Amino acid sequence: MGVPSARAPASNAGTSEAPEAWLAFVDSVRCATEQLSSERERTDAALKRTKARIAGMAEELRERCGTPAIPVGAPEELAGKVRDVVRALANAQAKILTDAQRVVEDFDHALENEDRFVVLVFGEVNAGKSGLANHIAGLEFGLDPGAAGIPFVQGREGPARLAESPVECTRDYQGFRHGGLLWIDCPGVLSATPENAELARRLVARADFIVFVTSSDAPFKRSEMDELARLIKADGAGRLEGCLVITKADRIEEDVDDEGELIRIVAPKAKADVGGQLKWAREQLDEAGLTKLVRLRDPHAISLYVARDALGLRWDSARPHRTRSAEWRTRYESSGFPALLTELAAVMRDDGAAIKALWPKKRLRALQASVQVRLEPGEKHLTELRTMVGRARKEIEAARGPAAERAGDLAASDVRGILESHGVKSVKRFDENAAERTIRQKLRSAVSKVVKEDILPKAKASADKIEGVVGEFIRSAGFEFDLKELTETRTYESGEKGGAYGSVGGGALGMAIGSFFGPLGTFLGGLVGSLAGRAIGRQVKEKRTVTVGKGTNADQVVSDTQRAVRRQATVLIGKVVAMLVSDVFDPLEASIQKLEDRVNGWKSGVGIGPRDRRTSSFWSKFLGFDVQRAVEAVAKARTTTSSHKRKPRRKPSRARKTRR
Amino acid sequence: MTYTVTALGIANSGKSSLLSALADTPELFPSGDVPGVTTSAARHVVGPLVLEDTPGLDAGDAGEARTLRAAQLADTLLWCHSLRMGDLRPTEIAALRACSRNSSILWRTCFVLTHRDDVASRTHVQDVSRRIARQLEDIFGLPFQGDGEPSRPTPSGRNPRPFDYIGSATYWKGAGAPPGQRRDSLLRRSGVPALRNFLHHLAHRKGERFHGRS
Numbered sequence: 105m106g107v108p109s110a111r112a113p114a115s116n117a118g119t120s121e122a123p124e125a126w127l128a129f130v131d132s133v134r135c136a137t138e139q140l141s142s143e144r145e146r147t148d149a150a151l152k153r154t155k156a157r158i159a160g161m162a163e164e165l166r167e168r169c170g171t172p173a174i175p176v177g178a179p180e181e182l183a184g185k186v187r188d189v190v191r192a193l194a195n196a197q198a199k200i201l202t203d204a205q206r207v208v209e210d211f212d213h214a215l216e217n218e219d220r221f222v223v224l225v226f227g228e229v230n231a232g233k234s235g236l237a238n239h240i241a242g243l244e245f246g247l248d249p250g251a252a253g254i255p256f257v258q259g260r261e262g263p264a265r266l267a268e269s270p271v272e273c274t275r276d277y278q279g280f281r282h283g284g285l286l287w288i289d290c291p292g293v294l295s296a297t298p299e300n301a302e303l304a305r306r307l308v309a310r311a312d313f314i315v316f317v318t319s320s321d322a323p324f325k326r327s328e329m330d331e332l333a334r335l336i337k338a339d340g341a342g343r344l345e346g347c348l349v350i351t352k353a354d355r356i357e358e359d360v361d362d363e364g365e366l367i368r369i370v371a372p373k374a375k376a377d378v379g380g381q382l383k384w385a386r387e388q389l390d391e392a393g394l395t396k397l398v399r400l401r402d403p404h405a406i407s408l409y410v411a412r413d414a415l416g417l418r419w420d421s422a423r424p425h426r427t428r429s430a431e432w433r434t435r436y437e438s439s440g441f442p443a444l445l446t447e448l449a450a451v452m453r454d455d456g457a458a459i460k461a462l463w464p465k466k467r468l469r470a471l472q473a474s475v476q477v478r479l480e481p482g483e484k485h486l487t488e489l490r491t492m493v494g495r496a497r498k499e500i501e502a503a504r505g506p507a508a509e510r511a512g513d514l515a516a517s518d519v520r521g522i523l524e525s526h527g528v529k530s531v532k533r534f535d536e537n538a539a540e541r542t543i544r545q546k547l548r549s550a551v552s553k554v555v556k557e558d559i560l561p562k563a564k565a566s567a568d569k570i571e572g573v574v575g576e577f578i579r580s581a582g583f584e585f586d587l588k589e590l591t592e593t594r595t596y597e598s599g600e601k602g603g604a605y606g607s608v609g610g611g612a613l614g615m616a617i618g619s620f621f622g623p624l625g626t627f628l629g630g631l632v633g634s635l636a637g638r639a640i641g642r643q644v645k646e647k648r649t650v651t652v653g654k655g656t657n658a659d660q661v662v663s664d665t666q667r668a669v670r671r672q673a674t675v676l677i678g679k680v681v682a683m684l685v686s687d688v689f690d691p692l693e694a695s696i697q698k699l700e701d702r703v704n705g706w707k708s709g710v711g712i713g714p715r716d717r718r719t720s721s722f723w724s725k726f727l728g729f730d731v732q733r734a735v736e737a738v739a740k741a742r743t744t745t746s747s748h749k750r751k752p753r754r755k756p757s758r759a760r761k762t763r764r
Numbered sequence: 765m766t767y768t769v770t771a772l773g774i775a776n777s778g779k780s781s782l783l784s785a786l787a788d789t790p791e792l793f794p795s796g797d798v799p800g801v802t803t804s805a806a807r808h809v810v811g812p813l814v815l816e817d818t819p820g821l822d823a824g825d826a827g828e829a830r831t832l833r834a835a836q837l838a839d840t841l842l843w844c845h846s847l848r849m850g851d852l853r854p855t856e857i858a859a860l861r862a863c864s865r866n867s868s869i870l871w872r873t874c875f876v877l878t879h880r881d882d883v884a885s886r887t888h889v890q891d892v893s894r895r896i897a898r899q900l901e902d903i904f905g906l907p908f909q910g911d912g913e914p915s916r917p918t919p920s921g922r923n924p925r926p927f928d929y930i931g932s933a934t935y936w937k938g939a940g941a942p943p944g945q946r947r948d949s950l951l952r953r954s955g956v957p958a959l960r961n962f963l964h965h966l967a968h969r970k971g972e973r974f975h976g977r978s
Binding site: 229230321322352356357360361362364377380381383384409419420 | 798848853888945946
């Protein structure tokens, strides 16, 4: 992509000799172009590699895509949060796929244009961008066609020069191409149409150098700079290079000469004034956060009018006006353009290739940053959800103890009444089957009541869903106490033979024994006696009668029954809580884990954060054992101890673990 | 009885320079290139006029509120806009729309286009002033004249005052020149004496109404 010679014949000091600074600039453009072309193969390879990696990640994402499922049976109050998580992650997923797709397209575009150095110019309307572009393109030096840059408007090669007008509102993209330099003016970012907004985003993603332009008359709006900062942060490929240019840094003065003719003079603005403006502009860029995003080189103050005046051209139309004076070079120097051209030349020559070589890495890092940002809301919701579930679980398990006590109290409070009403005090009429049935019923209803009032609300579950299951469970639960056992009737093997025969005799014996111990004792004694009688022909195991000490009176039976009822209530409540936890919270936590895994998968797919597999295998190798398993073992041991501590105060001998 | 003349406009629109020129005292109202030189309203009594300067419309959040307040209190408003800046900006348009709801404000306003001497050519002045005239017509619904445009009749027979074109730098050049044709030319081109005379005339008329014709 060679650039034809731009030097006019040296003898012609008239209107068509380009300034040295511009010629040097064009030389740099040529060098940079050659350099970029020669490096093309290598950079193409790097680009293709990175592009393939990103495309692969997008493919993987697409496969693992699909809306994560809301776990069934999620408690009502948590369900809202779960929906938030799912929605946030689904959104993030969609956006990440779009981002990845865009990045792949950016890489395609980069592959096509790898040998161009892209300069992006931002500034408001009337900031003087068109004039700046026309001048840097070299369209004002009266050169042979082809020696200067070729302007374009909105993608098509267009007018001979870009339109400059004090009231024109440039909405289109325009610029010029000169060898390997692509200079693009961006219309205001705030007032962009949707198509232009997309183009702006793409250009920012592709830019190698950014020029911020503001006019000396009208300082730029902060809102524009803020919007620009947002754009660069979202799509900029890492930290960009750029510089600040203040245009129209001139003063025009009118005067009337002796003949009464009006004359106009243009001169550059005083350094002090311009210095103040440069400082102000720099502060504005700082406040908008742009200096963190773009590495700014030295700022420049330029005047197109001074430059054109020096070249003997009309200030606004750039048409030839008069021949140049002998000191035209000095005047041109004072316009500030030579300094700007030298800066641009240096950038292209010294850093051009390096800037471009960094681009693929920068783009990947920008993608990583955007993935991180996309996932943030979902991750935040996930963490909150985990905390909520953990808290709910703790609440339920904390409620277990008090609930068990309350159920026990409720059930036990009626035991005395029930037993007495079924005749525990009277020896002959004690209907232990009926009493046991009633007590069982009472226990069931007490447990149900307490579960409904104390436990279910903590599960934050909908009563209908859970109550049915819990109710069924309580209804069908086995009860572990047996009144008959309390009365120790089963310790005797009852032999049928000769049972009735000796019962009377035995009965008398029993009564004699029993009367010693009180009413129930009498009853038991009688029973013992009659059984003894029945077992004539068998040996009476005398020592069994010692165990009659248990429950030798009604009060003892009552208190033992109460204790058993309480124990049973604890067991039941414990089982209900365990059931709730395993039916409600365990699946929920498993789903949360799945979602977290998915999020980590996305991150590691783009290269953010360590891969889980790598971490655990590393530690295993380093420490010599499986960390995961060790952690689980410790956790298990801890829960066993704590559950042991949390049992009710009496230590029932047949206490069973109510935890998983 | 005082006659208050308040200058309004966005930053760097030449308000302070204009008022200093009207007062014929350089830097009476300090001005500068960097936005934000004028930070609060400043007033000076100059002859029959009380000249008041305001910070830029876009300087700080209270800009528009301050504009409306000043607009209600002043006898004459000088709405300043620099010809170097091109057409009216959204901030100015929004403030003007707010003023347009109160019909008396327009008839107390002079639209002053400043930096007339600081532009490339007459064409520039024509292009910009005509564009601004269209923008004002859109806001107020009345015909305005750009430079070189004929005046158009309105149903009520009352037209807004044509723009004042001011060049403060030219004024000082003329004021400092020895008497002669050059001085007269420069002063005339600056537009400042004409505006000053007009304001004195308005102040005089108010005085008559106030005190009764003598």
